[in-house]
Amino acid sequence: MSGTLALASAIASMDQETLAHLVRQRRPQSASNVSDPIGLATELLRADTVARVLAPLNRRQLSLLLTLSEADGSTEPYDPRVLSELTRLGLVGIQGSSSEALPEVTAALMNGLATAGIDPATLGDASAEIAPRDPQPDTHTWYAAALTAVGEGSETLRTLRDHPGRLNRSGSVAVATVRALSELTSVEPSKTSLILAALDRARLLWPEPSKQRLTPGANAPAWLALSCGERWLVLAQTTLNAMPQALRAALETAGSDLAVAASMLPTMFPLLPAARRQIAEDFVATTDHLGITVQGLLSEPAKHVMADDLATARAILASELPPPAPGIYVQPDLSIVIPGSLDPANEADLASLSRPEHIGVATTRRVSELSLADAIERGVTATTAREIFTRLSLTGVPQPLDYLLASIAERAGSIKVGEHHGDEGQSRVSVSRPELADTILIDRSVQHLQFMRSAEDRGVLYSKLRPEHVIAALNAARYPASAAASLRAGGLGSASAPSPGETSSGEPHLLTSDDTAAQLSPELENLVKRVYLAARSEPGTGDFTRLLELAIRDRGTVRVTAEARGQAYVFTLLPVSLSGGRLRATDTAAGMERTLPVSTITAVETL
Known part of the structure; x- marks a missing residue:
């Protein structure tokens, strides 16, 4: 026997908020095909969705479901709070004024318990025992x-x-x-x-x-x-x-x-x-x-x-938390020791000039020619870099770092890479010294950039590749290349930040969680409205009409009792449709189609 009718009755009795909660928790897959409580009940009683909603239930909830399935019509009292939780999850139906177990739920529960190796008789006896750790961790x-x-x-x-x-x-x-x-x-x-x-x-x-x-x-x-x-x-x-x-x-x-x-x-x-x-x-x-x-x-x-x-x-x-560190220690080997957290602005300045080697309460970073070249590529000047180290270092600027900064300053700006939209390529490379351009043209390590010299200016090269690729390859080959000012303004190498209008809760996520308080999609919101209105409109209310709707959906035969002028008439019918307060059905015994007002129907029995 199916629990569709009992669940449909429970769904029909829900207010719109409770119905939205049910849909939010269960998220029926074929939402567009659901238009009434019977349709939603059919979706929610699929074996896979029942097993999925049973999985996170605790022993108390599972035990009540099991007890309800064994009640056999008794009036045994149940914990009203737990019963309400299960009803709101679509796991308990309603027959008349009483809660009723759903056969599909009971079958899934017994199958799940068997798979887990749990004796149903012991389900309500087990309790979670707490074994405090001794000694407790020092937090x-x-x-x-x-x-x-x-x-x-x-x-x-x-x-x-x-x-x-x-x-x-x-x-x-x-x-x-x-x-x-x-x-x-x-x-x-x-x-x-x-x-x-x-x-x-x-x-x-x-x-x-x-x-x-x-x-x-x-x-x-x-x-x-x-x-x-x-x-x-x-x-x-x-x-x-x-x-x-x-x-x-x-x-x-x-x-x-x-x-x-x-x-x-x-x-x-x-x-x-x-x-x-x-x-x-x-x-x-x-x-x-x-x-x-x-x-x-x-x-x-x-x-x-x-x-x-x-x-x-x-x-x-x-x-x-320890207070921010007063400064950093720059070592002669170009390593940097940071004895604690830094002020956010100082942290950002230092991060722009160095690379981490160890991150912790005390952090170690390192300055290198490559890290400084990357900084210059982003628009940091050698002068600015020296000012940052002078301000933050508690040990001054050691000679090796001073030499490296001077070398970078001497070469900074000697190669500028910008966008180009002509036939020569996508990048225009301006080299301060023609002899350096000659060296770049014959250097095998950058041959893949496919440089071509300008006919008008010996210090200008063109590449078929995009500017960011050219800059990265030149710097890797130890040529101090940086972006032209116009290119830096466009954000070379930076993430394309979303506009302010895109920073709200609509921002996409990489991960999903157990958070069931998420907003319903428009499709599910429309489902809630359709089911709620169908449960409260004629003729979609009452047990009789739900039995007839179920028979129409399943193409089943029913025995219908109708009264007219004080007399009762019994028909064996194959319901076809239910609309406008009238039932249209095929009377196979009489070989004809009948139309009965729903208001005259006094009993419906599924055959």
Whole structure:
């Protein structure tokens, strides 16, 4: 026996808000084909969608479903809160004024329990036991991981600004991009993936699937301009908001220990797939890396973030995070030691001139000819670079760095690359000395640029390749090339930032989460309106009409009792349509078609 009618009755009794909640949770696939409660009930009772909605239910909810299926019409009282939750999920039907188990749900539940190796008789007996860890992890060390994660996130955004990443066709980050970011930021690939996920949750990335490109989002500059503590607060808040629902429910029992909560999932949620349990464990690893937890135990500021008490969280950050470092130590080997976080402006200046070798509470960077060439390519002058090092260095400017800056200053501007729209190529290269242009023309390391000399000016070369490729290749070959002013104004090598109108919640995401509070799509919103109106319009109300609608959908035969002038008439009919308050059906016994007013029907029995 099907539970379609009982579920349709439950759906018809829902208000529009409850119906929207049901559709949001279940997300029927064939939304365009659903126009009434019967249609929605049919969609929701498909085996795959029933198994999917059962998976995250806890033992208490599963036990009530099992008890309801065994009730056999008894009036046994049920927990009204749990029963309401299950009804709102479309897992319980209504027969008359009583809740009724749905056969399709019961079958899926029994199959799931058998697959998980759980005896249905013991489902309501098991409880999640908490085994507190002894000794408890020391969460006072949270700030070390927090500072490291903020530094990694900041460096990742700056790197993506200058070197946009690539997305797969599915919209996920390409493995090659993770590997390249790892090399450029000196962060392990596994940790790079965690940082990318944290940045995405904080709306700091701008994935463009149509172009298969990943760049910083429009909010990234504002985030980079925040203090280190405020940057961490953004990452912590958005990460905790994205906690998987099952893990959040287990955490209510486990207190503040995410690791214990993750270990409780198999007991609390016996049908939860292994893949979703793994997601919960990965989430704990993410929070550990971000300093939100220490070995799975929530840190003090994270507890207050969870409670939406940001004022107290900020007070803890102010007292426990070390103050910004007064400066940096530039070593003769051109390495830079940063003994703590820097002021955001100083951090940005230093990042523009050097590359990271180690990111942590104390960070190590290195200045090289290539890093300075990249800075000059972005418009930084050698004079500006010297001023930055002089201002920040607590040990002055060592002789090797002074020599390198002088050399760069001497060569800076000797090769300018701009766009060209003529037949000669896409790039115009202006070389300050003709003899240097002669050298470039015969240099095998840049032959792939296909240079051609201008007939009018021996110091001008043309290339078939685009300017960004020419600049990168010349710098790699140790020729100090930089972008022409007009090209820099156009943002060479930078991410195409979205316009202000594109920075709202409509920004695309790389990841999906368990967040079911997302807005309904227009298609699903229209489904809710259609079903809600159909349940309240004639003749789409009442058990009789729903039985007839179901018979029409299934092409089934029904026995209809109708009354006219005080007499009852019984017909065996094959319903064809139901509209305008009238039932049109085929009477196979009489060999004719009948039309009956719905108002005269007093009973409908499915055969």
